[in-house]
Amino acid sequence: MAEIKNAELVFIPIPGMGYFVPTIEMAKLLTDRDERLSITKFLNHHPIAPNKFVFHFVESHKDLVRDAVAKMVRDESIRLAGFVIDMFCTTMIDIANEFGVSSYVFNTTSAARLGLNFHMQSLSDEQNLDVSEYKNSDAELLVPTYINPVPGFLINTFLDLEAYALKSLSDDDKIPPVYPIGPILHVKAKNDDNKDSEEIMEFLDEQPVSSVVFLCFGSMGYFDGDQIKEIAIALEQCGHRFLWSLRKPHPKDSLEDPSEYENPEEVSPKGFLQRTAGFEKVIGWAPQVAILSHPSVGGFVSHCGWNSTLESVWCGVPIAAWSMYAEQHTNAFELVKDLGNCCGD
Incomplete structure (x- = not known):
């Protein structure tokens, strides 16, 4: 044989x-x-x-x-x-x-x-x-x-x-x-136990159910200084609890992922972090599946990358679409127009 x-x-x-x-x-x-x-x-x-x-x-x-x-x-x-x-x-x-x-x-x-x-x-x-x-x-x-x-x-x-x-x-x-063959998800990410993840989970644990808006725009998503300030103003004025994954632009003509700000105060409106303390948290890298799985998260402002879309659907969190580049625009179109399960930008 x-x-x-x-x-x-x-x-x-x-x-x-x-x-x-x-x-x-x-x-x-x-x-x-x-x-x-x-x-x-x-x-x-x-x-x-x-x-x-x-x-x-x-x-x-x-x-x-x-x-x-x-x-x-x-x-x-x-x-x-x-x-x-x-x-x-x-x-x-x-x-x-x-x-x-x-x-x-x-x-x-x-x-x-x-x-x-x-x-x-x-x-x-x-x-x-x-x-x-x-x-x-x-x-x-x-x-x-x-x-x-x-x-x-x-x-x-x-x-x-x-x-x-x-x-x-x-x-x-x-x-x-x-x-x-999907949804293929990195669901084990919720077991991440590094210090940043622990602080994020502790913040979410302190918030009421479905009260937090999570803003995250993918591994390559970032905004310039003026856009960051406008988003911050809108978040402060809306009065809702939020968790914001804020990334620094990658170097020009580089394929490196955006990095993290050492001090978010350098790009946010003066006093923003102090005025929103207690019901907001600005972070860099985000354990996205763990965050979306948390019961305190009630909404997701997303770039509509396909992985993020599947994770949000899997966790049952509504999406507010803010597509930025590549196929994200057509993903957002499908979600808003064809499937009707999120709101558009």
């Missing part, structure tokens, strides 16, 4: 917490289901400027990935089963093809956003339209959900949330199979 080899999946995420964390959580779910499955994750760094990121980052790592996988498959106890590739790393499909295995694209945004991507691509391929002409245009596009020869797309979503978008994708015979 031939020996059964362990199946090895190669995961290739893109740098960035919003992409990396759900990829890691999906890998954990898979390995928990079958002890014969193992996963190798390639962690790529980004020492290049943002304007070159999309064009050169993935290509610059292809040789490194190819060599590493070649070395791995020389181990006779390992059977290479396939590649799971982030949606921004699709040129890595070339490497999977060289090894004769399947590739699955992991889409870390919504099903509706994936449908929009396919629709814009079809306008270019089938109707020969220059889709860049729609930039800053008032034209209305009819998008089916709100072409790549791969076995399928894995989406961090679930049927009850995006039934319409998922049906639209499944009805299109030009699109490979789409597998909703």
